[in-house]
Amino acid sequence: MAHSQFTIDNARLLFIRAHKPSEIAAHLNVSERTVFNWIEKFNWKELLAYDTPLIEASRRYSTLIHRENKTKLELEELNRLTDILCKLESNEAKAKKLRAEAEAIEKGQPDAVAGAQSRANRRNNKGRKAKPKNDISEIDLSRFDTWADENLFEYQKLWRSVAHDPDLRRNRFILKSRQIGATYYFAWEAFEDACKNGENQIFLSASKDQARVFKAYIQAFARSTFDIELKGQDYIELTKDGKTWAKLYFLSTNANTAQSYTGHLYIDEVFWIQGYEKLQKVASGMAAHKKWRRTYFSTPSSLQHPAYEHWSGEKFNKGRSKAQKVEIDLSDKTLKKGSLGGDKIWRHLVTVEDAEKAGCTLFDIAELKAEYSKEDYANLFGCKFIDDNDSVFPFTTLQKCMVDAYSAWTDVDFDSTSPVGNRPVAIGYDPSRVRDNAALVVLLIPLHAGEKWRVIETQQFKGVTSEYQAERIKEAYSRYNVAWCGIDTTGIGHDTWQCCTELGLSHLVPIYYSALEKTDLVTRAKRLIDGGRFEYDMGNKEATQSLMLIKQLTTPNGTLTYGAARIGNAGHADIAWAIFHAMKAELQLPQSKRAETAKGKTRLAIG
Numbered sequence: 197m198a199h200s201q202f203t204i205d206n207a208r209l210l211f212i213r214a215h216k217p218s219e220i221a222a223h224l225n226v227s228e229r230t231v232f233n234w235i236e237k238f239n240w241k242e243l244l245a246y247d248t249p250l251i252e253a254s255r256r257y258s259t260l261i262h263r264e265n266k267t268k269l270e271l272e273e274l275n276r277l278t279d280i281l282c283k284l285e286s287n288e289a290k291a292k293k294l295r296a297e298a299e300a301i302e303k304g305q306p307d308a309v310a311g312a313q314s315r316a317n318r319r320n321n322k323g324r325k326a327k328p329k330n331d332i333s334e335i336d337l338s339r340f341d342t343w344a345d346e347n348l349f350e351y352q353k354l355w356r357s358v359a360h361d362p363d364l365r366r367n368r369f370i371l372k373s374r375q376i377g378a379t380y381y382f383a384w385e386a387f388e389d390a391c392k393n394g395e396n397q398i399f400l401s402a403s404k405d406q407a408r409v410f411k412a413y414i415q416a417f418a419r420s421t422f423d424i425e426l427k428g429q430d431y432i433e434l435t436k437d438g439k440t441w442a443k444l445y446f447l448s449t450n451a452n453t454a455q456s457y458t459g460h461l462y463i464d465e466v467f468w469i470q471g472y473e474k475l476q477k478v479a480s481g482m483a484a485h486k487k488w489r490r491t492y493f494s495t496p497s498s499l500q501h502p503a504y505e506h507w508s509g510e511k512f513n514k515g516r517s518k519a520q521k522v523e524i525d526l527s528d529k530t531l532k533k534g535s536l537g538g539d540k541i542w543r544h545l546v547t548v549e550d551a552e553k554a555g556c557t558l559f560d561i562a563e564l565k566a567e568y569s570k571e572d573y574a575n576l577f578g579c580k581f582i583d584d585n586d587s588v589f590p591f592t593t594l595q596k597c598m599v600d601a602y603s604a605w606t607d608v609d610f611d612s613t614s615p616v617g618n619r620p621v622a623i624g625y626d627p628s629r630v631r632d633n634a635a636l637v638v639l640l641i642p643l644h645a646g647e648k649w650r651v652i653e654t655q656q657f658k659g660v661t662s663e664y665q666a667e668r669i670k671e672a673y674s675r676y677n678v679a680w681c682g683i684d685t686t687g688i689g690h691d692t693w694q695c696c697t698e699l700g701l702s703h704l705v706p707i708y709y710s711a712l713e714k715t716d717l718v719t720r721a722k723r724l725i726d727g728g729r730f731e732y733d734m735g736n737k738e739a740t741q742s743l744m745l746i747k748q749l750t751t752p753n754g755t756l757t758y759g760a761a762r763i764g765n766a767g768h769a770d771i772a773w774a775i776f777h778a779m780k781a782e783l784q785l786p787q788s789k790r791a792e793t794a795k796g797k798t799r800l801a802i803g
Contacts, residue, residue: 199226204238207231211240222660268610271412278419328435332391335422340388343421350554351546352381354534358542359385359489366486367541369507370493371531373548373577376556378493382462383413389460390434390442396459398445398482402469403735404602405610407446410462414444448600449475449734457482460489467497467504467581468737470595476506495737496581498591498744504581512539548577567658575741582744588722588758589743589772597725598734601650608640608652613675615652616640620679620785623672624778626770627665627689633658634665634692635742635770638676639778642729642788649724649779649788651732652676654739654771662688666695673701680784682707682777705784707777711757717776718746718758724779742771 203224210220217231235241266274344356358364372378386397401407411432418424426432431445445457449469461483469475483490494503505511509524522538525531531545548559565573574580584590601608608615620641628634638653653672657665669681669692678701683693685706693706707713724730732739745760746769760769782788 199230204234207234208238208240211235222657222664225660227661227663266409271409274416275412278416282419282423282425328438330424330426330428330433331435332422332424332441333436335391335424337392339421340392348381349377349551349556351544351551351556352377354544355381356385358534358544359389364536364542365489368489368491368493368544369541370491370544370546371507371579372493372495372546373551373579374495375558376546376548376551377558379409379464380413382464382491382493383410384417386410386444386460386462387414387417390444394436394441396443396445396457398447398457398459398461400447400449400461400463400475400479400482401735402449402465402598403600403733404448405733406464406735407448410464411444411446448603449478458485458488459483460491462491463493465494465735465737466492466506467494467501468734468740469503470598470734472502472506496575496579497737497741498584499581500584501591507543509537509539509541545579547579582741584744586747587744588718588746588748589725591740591744593725594740594743596728597730597732598740599731601731601733604731605650608650616676618677621652621676622680622682622778622781622785623669623676623678624774624776624780625665625669625681625683625692626773626777627662627684627692628657628660633770634660635774636668636672637771637774637778638672639775639781641679641781641785644787645729645789645791647788648729648731650730651736651739651775654736654774656738656770662691662695665692666699666701669696670699670701678703680705680778680781682780684709684773684777705780707780711751711755714757714759717773717780720782721776721779724782739771739775742769743775745769746772 203226207220207224207226210223211217211231215223217228217235220226220231221228344353348356355368355370358368370378383399386399389395390397399407399410401410411428414432415426418426426434428444430447431443433443434441443459445459447457449471459482461479463469463475463479466472466475479490482488492503492506498504505514508526509522513521524537524539524543525535526543528545531543532550534542534544536542546554548564549561552559552561564577568576575582599605602610622639622641624635624637624639626635634657636653636655636657637651640650640652642649655668657668669683672678673681680703681696681701682705683689683696685693686709690706693704696704707717721730746758747760749757749759751757760772
């Protein structure tokens with residue numbers, strides 16, 4: 197297949213910017229082999245021939261740091277790169293200093309000789325005192341301002357100015373598009389405040405996994421900017437002049453002791469948090485003193501989520517007389533500038549198009565609009581809420597299925613290449629079509645009716661070939677004991693299923709869509725979900741959104757079925773359908789719904 201010069205030029209640019217061939221292939225919808233052929237044919241490696249290891253590592257670091265919603269592997273790579281960069285920069289500085297010193301000694305300069313002798317004496321001093329952990333005593337605080345001027349987008353600079361405004365800083369509530377750098381910014385802002393003012397910072401997330409993202413950002417910034425290795429598990433204690441200076445806490449919303457901490461509070465993705473009413477009580481205790489800031493920020497979910505009452509001002513007005521009630525202007529025109537409401541909350545709205553106008557160059561708006569339906573685009577990037585009143589799986593139902601998986605699932609090791617060992621799993625796959633995503637979901641199969649179907653992993657792919665999709669399924673097989681793999685074979689899905697067959701994958705089950713088949717899939721899922729036999733990590737917003745989009749529909753001939761609204765060729769709810777495909781394993785593995793035997797858990801028969 198011939199490729200346009202435009203595609204080849206884009207591939208070359210991505211290669212120069214340190215994207216991997218697999219990433220280039222996925223982004224441009226070409227095969228990995230094609231990318232490797234271009235690299236060899238056009239001698240692209242020569243473009244990097246004169247780059248030092250420091251430059252190459254810096255380029256890859258820059259590529260990763262601007263990615264939102266990073267995968268675990270990308271976060272691990274980012275941490276490794278920051279370590280490498282710090283060592284390379286340190287070694288380069290030391291080497292430069294030693295060369296200069298050698299030249300000075302060769303010229304007979306007495307100060308250089310004395311300096312070399314002094315350092316040798318210090319190296320031989322075995323009784324020297326160790327440097328305090330997480331010590332920030334010697335950092336140059338002015339570098340925060342310099343970094344902000346050079347790196348922040350205009351909307352981030354606005355958030356920073358509001359944080360320093362005594363009349364606006366107390367309560368900030370930001371409704372935002374995905375992937376505009378909010379989590380990264382607020383992690384940076386809190387670290388700056390902790391270093392400059394010695395005040396505690398508290399990050400409250402739906403799950404431990406989300407809280408770790410804040411910590412990873414702060415650690416990466418400290419390494420790259422100040423050459424400081426910050427250490428700590430659930431909190432990092434900064435020290436200065438040998439004393440505790442400030443603490444940064446990384447908590448999940450189910451932390452029982454959360455209310456015992458005080459400091460500036462940051463709560464991310466509030467519109468996706470389970471038990472928001474209880475969280476508000478905890479949050480008010482954490483930041484009750486007037487000096488503490490409370491910052492809420494999130495992409496939108498459902499109009500029925502309890503946090504919407506907080507955003508709209510309805511919660512403030514409850515129980516107040518007509519004279520005491522306030523009107524909150526939620527119009528785009530007002531919120532895009534930032535507005536302080538009568539309930540003393542400063543609100544701000546940033547869509548992806550607002551972000552682009554404010555200097556964010558990370559998006560191709562036209563491409564996003566082509567990839568997503570109008571409804572999806574409006575929700576993901578336009579800050580529009582979903583009305584799930586007529587959803588088969590409303591948020592009120594789904595929140596009962598949400599858990600902090602990293603804490604609750606002690607039998608799952610998410611940091612392992614084989615998270616559930618040899619336990620059998622079911623894979624559900626919804627292939628990519630013209631403009632919608634492909635989705636792969638891994639569910640842990642219950643050993644008996646007392647256990648739940650648990651979502652261990654979800655992946656999504658855009659604009660990829662059937663061969664590529666089949667390879668991703670094969671990769672999942674290498675990490676799990678797959679007892680079932682349900683694939684939608686309607687239309688182009690048949691090609692993906694055929695590719696999986698050619699790869700020799702076992703336990704493949706074709707699922708051909710019809711009104712009856714969709715009804716069977718959704719009603720089974722509804723029985724398991726409503727029956728309390730389904731769980732997933734509360735930080736998996738994509739699964740929540742996808743399930744909320746499933747509705748009862750009527751076919752042109754009047755038959756009732758289920759689906760998600762479609763506009764043109766754009767599909768919805770890919771992850772939801774993938775979950776349903778995996779749940780169909782219940783048909784072949786009836787042991788998953790039998791009572792636990794007296795001798796122990798029923799064993800699944802895998803043929």
